Every structure is written in structure tokens, then in C-alpha cells.
Amino acid sequence: VNHARSVVEFGPINKDTPLKGHFDKDDAKFVNIPAYAVQNRVRLLEKNKLAQQLSEESPLNRIEGEGEIGIITSGVSYCYVKEFVSGVSILKLGFTNPLPEKKIAEFIKGKKAIIVVEELEPFVEDQVLRICAQNRLDVPVHGKRDGTLPREWEFSPDTMQRLKDIVSVKKAAVPMAKSDMKLPGRPPSLCAGCPHRGMYAATKKAAGQTPVVYCSDIGCYTLGVQPPFRTADFIICMGGGAGAAGGFAQVTDQKPIAFIGDSTFFHAGVQPLTSALFNHHSIVMVILDNRTTAMTGHQPNPGTGRHFGGINTDALDIETLVKGIGVQFVRTVDPYDVTSCVKVMKDAIDFDGVAVVISKCPCPLLLKKEKRLEKKVCVVNQDDCISCFTCVRMIACPALIKRDKSVEVDPNQCIGCGMCANVCPKKCIEVRQ
Ligand code: SF4
Ligand code: SF4
Ligand code: SF4
CATH class of the missing domain: 3.40.50.920 (Rossmann fold)
Structure with a gap:
């Protein structure tokens, strides 16, 4: 841990360092078959001794x-x-x-x-x-x-x-501020209009009373742990949710539903998917493809068609990849169309084998950053609203304001994604440009 910051002064920057070198082949050094490995162990210990000497003499110590x-x-x-x-x-x-x-x-x-x-x-x-x-x-x-x-x-x-x-x-000159006020907890939550909300709402509805285990992973979507979704029963490490899903399929009668982001899928999700196929595990993998690596600041990944520094590159298509390794049940859905997602998720949960559902929708924060987010907002027609609060219960969007007998929309937060309108039984939420 090193949560500190300071001004950094650069020393001289060596601009003569070549960007390319030459790989000098040396089997005994680089190919660790047993005969070479025993020798390399000795070399490693010798190198450690040299490093030890460097440490003894280093001005850093x-x-x-x-x-x-x-x-x-x-x-x-x-x-x-x-x-x-x-x-x-x-x-x-x-x-x-x-x-x-x-x-x-x-x-x-x-x-x-x-x-x-x-x-x-x-x-x-x-x-x-x-x-x-x-x-x-x-x-x-x-x-x-x-x-x-x-x-x-x-x-x-x-x-x-x-x-x-x-x-x-010494005591701190300015004591750490303490407040007597009882402040409410302010845990991070999925943004207003986050497509993960739609997929989680659909999955919950589709699962109904079916016993399931929600295998989560690392990304914005881990926030599905919060109510009303509760779609993260555990997280282990990148790809760990999808891997453990196979284990749950083997040793329980609960249907494992593994949520994994597009970046994590490319990084560590293909292997557990292959393993689930190989072992005939009955799992659902939901790939939350928001076209970016949202949680850490919208970095590109192999599916985005962008490289670091904005350089264009070939985009790897998740659906083609998943079909290519032999998954029979593959569906791509729009998470903003919650009603259609419920149907697809029901089929996926009932499928005896590996089912992959790709929830494809860009992160709205990325669209906003890239000035590609259309200006839209939703409004509730109060005359038709029956105060059933289905919109709030299912989507729990922070832009929806629940009053005693009505629902209002905060136009400053709403992005007009239409998820709430999609689930409203009275169709009294309208998305306006
Ligand atoms: S940053 Fe994007 S993916 Fe993450 S919670 Fe917000 S809208 Fe969702
Ligand atoms: S779902 Fe529709 S009818 Fe129900 S509270 Fe929301 S806006 Fe009103
Ligand atoms: S349309 Fe509904 S769900 Fe989407 S951001 Fe606005 S209030 Fe939230």
C-alpha cells in the first residue's frame, strides 16, 4: 500500500535507449528442460547474491x-x-x-x-x-x-x-476531523442508466424461485451485490467467478450464473468457459459487454477496436469467439430491452449445458466522455401512473425519485435509456429527445 502523493523530480531521461533489440538465442538459459533447469537454479542463486550486493550498496537503503x-x-x-x-x-x-x-x-x-x-x-x-x-x-x-x-x-x-x-x-497539528453527525452510508452504486441494471433486473425476474448461485467478478458489475439486485454471491479474482461456476454445477443443484465483463472475459474468462464445455457443466455465463473497461477508467480491451493511445485496431467479436469454441446456446441481447432479456435469460437458465448471453451496450459514461451520448430524458405521465413502483423495484435507477404516491425523474441524472419505461406495466414513462 502506498497511498501518498508528492511532486516527482525526474532525473536525466536516457533518450538513446533503443526501442528494439535482438533476441540472442541460448537454449541452456531460456529453455528450462530438467537438464538446464538444475544449472539455472545455480545461476539464479548467483544472481541473487549479486542483487544482495547491489542492495547493500544502494543509496536507496x-x-x-x-x-x-x-x-x-x-x-x-x-x-x-x-x-x-x-x-x-x-x-x-x-x-x-x-x-x-x-x-x-x-x-x-x-x-x-x-x-x-x-x-x-x-x-x-x-x-x-x-x-x-x-x-x-x-x-x-x-x-x-x-x-x-x-x-x-x-x-x-x-x-x-x-x-x-x-x-x-508528535501529535498531528490538525487532528483528524471527527463528526458527531450520523451520516448515512454512501456506498458506490451503478450509475443512472447503467446497462448492468437492465441485465440484473432481467436475470432476477427470469430466475424467479429457481435456486441459483450468482458468481460475480471484478468490475463495475460487482456492485450488483447491492439491493435490489443481489446478483453477486461471491467474488474471488479475475475469472474466478466463471471458474467456480463449473464447480457449483458439479457439486450443487443450484444453477450457476456467472457475470463477467468484456475485459475480464478476454483476460480470464475464455479458459473457464472452455473448461465448462469440456466438463459438460450446466452453467449460464452472462458477458456484460459494455465496450470498455469501465471500472478503471475506460481503458480499451481486445473487443473495442481501440488500442492504448486511441490507435484503431481489429475488434475481437465475442459472439464469434464463443461460438468458435463450441458453445451451442449463444444469444446477444440489448440490456435496455429488459422484457426481451427476461425471455432470453429464462431459456438460458433452462438450457442443459453451457449457455452464454452477451449483454451488449456501451457504458453511458464512456459515451458521455466521447460526446456520443444522445440527449434524452424520460418523464412520467403522472395521470397514468398507478404507483406500483415496479420501475423503482426492478431498475432502482438513482434518477428515479420515489415519492409517497408517485415516481418522479431527476432530469439531471436521467440519460433517457428507457429501462424504466420498458418495465412499466402502464407504459406511462416516456423517453423524450
Ligand atoms: S461506469 Fe459505466 S459500466 Fe460502470 S457503473 Fe457507470 S455506467 Fe455502469
Ligand atoms: S412502473 Fe409505471 S406505473 Fe408503476 S410507479 Fe413506475 S411509472 Fe408508475
Ligand atoms: S430512463 Fe429511467 S432507467 Fe434510464 S436513466 Fe432515466 S430514469 Fe434511469
Whole structure:
């Protein structure tokens, strides 16, 4: 973790570095068949020794200040130490693998105590304890192992106060703001008009009382975990939902429905799909193709036809790919047409085998960014509205404002996608240009 920012000064930039080189073939070095692998293991250990030497000599591993207490720290933790702790000697590590073991041992010698300040797991601390043992250094080491510092969460100025019984620690000049107000939780949610809303609403309706497991993955669509959708029963890692879906098909009578974004599908979804086919698993994979990698800032992926830097490239067609590996049930749907999606999802859930539904609709935020979003907004005809709240219950769009006996639309948020109009039983929501 290194949630910090600062001005960065570039050193000289070497503009002479060639952009292309030449691959010099060397089987013994690059082809790790057993006969070569045993030799390469020796080479690797020799290289590690050289790296160790580099670490010992590196200016990135430096000692600052003097004091009986030594602090060994790295990364953003160093900034907390510098800002709040005084009267100590600091070994600032900027080259942590391999660690400069000799330098660390020399630093520890003669100190009254050592504190290791690092975020998350006690990686450096465990090595420091080993170095102490190997060098017979009888110096107390404080850190996460003895509970001086917490192992959970990131550090803060308050965390440094936990060192005040050992060293001199300043209080933050401006204490961290605390409010007595009980603020409502504001978890992130799918945007107004997000196409995932339509697909989730349709899937829930199609599944009805059928026992299903919603296998989710990493992307905006993970937010389906929230009500009213609740379409994320677990996430593991990229592609993990689709992979686990096969396992659920094997060991439960619940129908696995795996949601996966287009980027994640290209990255790690093709393999689990192939595995499901090979193993005759009965699963539904819903590929939420929003034509981008939305969650991380609209990066291109192999399906978008754009490369990094906006360069045009060939777009890989998901439907062709899925059919090409042998999936028999493949349907491409428009998630804004929720009613049609319900029918397709019912067929997919009933299908005995691998069913793939591609929900194809660009992320509206991307369209807005690229100035391709048509100006539309929906309005509720209040005379015809029967206050059934189907629109709110099914789509839960943040642009829909639920009043006691009516529904209104926030024109500032609404993008006129028409999902709410699609599910309204009275057809009293109109999309206007
Ligand atoms: S960024 Fe796009 S895909 Fe993500 S929640 Fe918003 S509309 Fe949906
Ligand atoms: S679904 Fe239609 S009728 Fe029902 S509350 Fe919404 S706008 Fe009114
Ligand atoms: S048309 Fe309906 S669902 Fe779409 S953004 Fe507007 S209020 Fe939300």
C-alpha cells in the first residue's frame, strides 16, 4: 500500500535507449528442460547474491539521524515516521528484495531497541527478526508481531501515537476531523442508466424461485451485490467467478450464473468457459459487454477496436469467439430491452449445458466522455401512473425519485435509456429527445 502523493523530480531521461533489440538465442538459459533447469537454479542463486550486493550498496537503503532507538521503515510508512517521530536513527529501505542484510545487522548493533514500521504484513519485520537471530543480536524488535503496531488497515498519524511509550512522538497539528453527525452510508452504486441494471433486473425476474448461485467478478458489475439486485454471491479474482461456476454445477443443484465483463472475459474468462464445455457443466455465463473497461477508467480491451493511445485496431467479436469454441446456446441481447432479456435469460437458465448471453451496450459514461451520448430524458405521465413502483423495484435507477404516491425523474441524472419505461406495466414513462 502506498497511498501518498508528492511532486516527482525526474532525473536525466536516457533518450538513446533503443526501442528494439535482438533476441540472442541460448537454449541452456531460456529453455528450462530438467537438464538446464538444475544449472539455472545455480545461476539464479548467483544472481541473487549479486542483487544482495547491489542492495547493500544502494543509496536507496540509507541511514538518517542518530539515536539509541532505531526505526527500520520503507514506503509511505517512512513519511509517517519522518513527520511524527523524533530523536531516532532511521534506516530507510528503498530496495527491499533482497534486503541489505549486512547493513541491517550493522544498524541494529548497539541499539537499545528496534521498531519496524511497515504497512500490512510484517515482511521486513520477520526478516529483521531472522537477521537478529543469525547475528546473535539481543535487541528487542517492536512492530506488528508484538502488537505495537496494527496489522490491519493503513497507517495514519494516530497510528504513530502507538509508539509513544518507546520514542518521542508528535501529535498531528490538525487532528483528524471527527463528526458527531450520523451520516448515512454512501456506498458506490451503478450509475443512472447503467446497462448492468437492465441485465440484473432481467436475470432476477427470469430466475424467479429457481435456486441459483450468482458468481460475480471484478468490475463495475460487482456492485450488483447491492439491493435490489443481489446478483453477486461471491467474488474471488479475475475469472474466478466463471471458474467456480463449473464447480457449483458439479457439486450443487443450484444453477450457476456467472457475470463477467468484456475485459475480464478476454483476460480470464475464455479458459473457464472452455473448461465448462469440456466438463459438460450446466452453467449460464452472462458477458456484460459494455465496450470498455469501465471500472478503471475506460481503458480499451481486445473487443473495442481501440488500442492504448486511441490507435484503431481489429475488434475481437465475442459472439464469434464463443461460438468458435463450441458453445451451442449463444444469444446477444440489448440490456435496455429488459422484457426481451427476461425471455432470453429464462431459456438460458433452462438450457442443459453451457449457455452464454452477451449483454451488449456501451457504458453511458464512456459515451458521455466521447460526446456520443444522445440527449434524452424520460418523464412520467403522472395521470397514468398507478404507483406500483415496479420501475423503482426492478431498475432502482438513482434518477428515479420515489415519492409517497408517485415516481418522479431527476432530469439531471436521467440519460433517457428507457429501462424504466420498458418495465412499466402502464407504459406511462416516456423517453423524450
Ligand atoms: S461506469 Fe459505466 S459500466 Fe460502470 S457503473 Fe457507470 S455506467 Fe455502469
Ligand atoms: S412502473 Fe409505471 S406505473 Fe408503476 S410507479 Fe413506475 S411509472 Fe408508475
Ligand atoms: S430512463 Fe429511467 S432507467 Fe434510464 S436513466 Fe432515466 S430514469 Fe434511469
